Amino acid sequence: MDQDEIRARLPASIATRVQTAKFKDGVATLVLDAAGLGASGREKLEAAVKDLVGGADAVEEVRVAMIADRAPEPAPRRIIAIGSGKGGVGKSTLTANLAVALARMGRKVGVVDADIYGPSQPTILANKGERPKAEDGKLIPVPSKWGVSVLSMGHLVEPGKAIAWRGPMAGNALGQLIDAHWGDAEVLLVDLPPGTGDVQLSMLQKHKPAGAIIVSTPQDLALIDAQRAANLFETGKIPLIGLVENMAGYACPHCGEISDPFGRGGVEDASEATGIPFLGRIPLAIDIREDSDAGTPTAAQDGPQAEAFAAIARSLSDWLDASSVAEAV
Structure with a gap:
C-alpha cells in the first residue's frame, strides 16, 4: 500500500489534511495538518482516519501524528x-x-x-x-x-x-x-x-x-x-x-x-x-x-x-x- 492508496481511502476533505502517508510492515503512518481544530476536533479526526485506513486488509495498525505549522486556509465562518x-x-x-x-x-x-x-x-x-x-x-x-x-x-x-x-x-x-x-x-x-x-x-x-x-x-x-x-x-x-x-x-x-x-x-x-x-x-x-x-x-x-x-x-x-x-x- 502506497501513499496514494492510503489517501484514496479517505474523503477529499480529510485527504487534503494528509501531509505524508507511509505503509510498512502492516503499519500505516500518517502526518495530518490539524490547523483550525480544537482538542475535540483533533480527537475526532484521528478516530475517523484510524477507522477508514484501518479497514484495509493489509493494515494491522494506524499511527497518526498531528501538526499545525502551516498557515491554514480560512475556515468557513x-x-x-x-x-x-x-x-x-x-x-x-x-x-x-x-x-x-x-x-x-x-x-x-x-x-x-x-x-x-x-x-x-x-x-x-x-x-x-x-x-x-x-x-x-x-x-x-x-x-x-x-x-x-x-x-x-x-x-x-x-x-x-x-x-x-x-x-x-x-x-x-x-x-x-x-x-x-x-x-x-x-x-x-x-x-x-x-x-x-x-x-x-x-x-x-x-x-x-x-x-x-x-x-x-x-x-x-x-x-x-x-x-x-x-x-x-x-x-x-x-x-x-x-x-x-x-x-x-x-x-x-x-x-x-x-x-x-x-x-x-x-x-x-x-x-x-x-x-x-x-x-x-x-x-x-x-x-x-x-x-x-x-x-x-x-x-x-x-x-x-x-x-x-x-x-x-x-x-x-x-x-x-x-x-x-x-x-x-
Missing part, C-alpha cells in the same frame, strides 16, 4: 443562532457571555445583535455610542475589550431613538450586519429578537445557521413559546444544538437559601421529552444583571456564575468541533 420564543428570558445576556467565554477559550468570535428594535449588545459588551466604519460597502465590526467584535443597530442609530421599520427593512438590516468584514472570526453568534417573525425568516432563508440554541425560563408559558422557536428551526432544517434554562434558582444574599420564583427543571424536562440536548442552566442572580448593565460580562470574570456560562460554552465548542469533523467525513 459558521453562524450560531441564539433564539427564544418570547422576550425577557435573558437571550442577549446569554449570547454576550457565551461569546466572551468562547473568546477566553481561544475561539475567534463575533456577535451580531439582530434584535433590530431592542438592541442591547452595545451595553453588555461596553462599546455603546461607538460607530462602525465601512469599507468597500461593508461595515467593519466594532471591537470590544473582551476580545469579541460586535455589530448592532445600537451602533447605527442614536441612543434612545425608536426604530419604526417594517419587516423587509429589518431583514435587510440583518443582512448588512452579517455580511460585514468579520476578519478572522470563525463563529458568529446571532442574538435574535424574540418570536418567529421576519428577522428569523430572513436568517433561515439567506444566512442559514450551522446550528441554533434555544433559551427559556422554566415556567410553562415561556416553554410553550420556546417550543415554537425550536419548531421554526427544525422546519428550516437547522440543527438544534441544545436548550438553556435561564433564571433558574435565586440564592438569598442574606441566608443563602435557594428559591425558584420561575420554577426549576422545566427546560430540562422539555429536553428529555423532545430529545433536544440540555446544555445547562444559568441562575437568577443580581450580579449577572448588574454585570450586563455595567458592560462587564460575568463570563469575563471568575466564580460559579462565570463557570455556568463557561460550561455551556464548552458544550458549544465541542459541538463546533464535532460538526467540523462530521462535515469533513
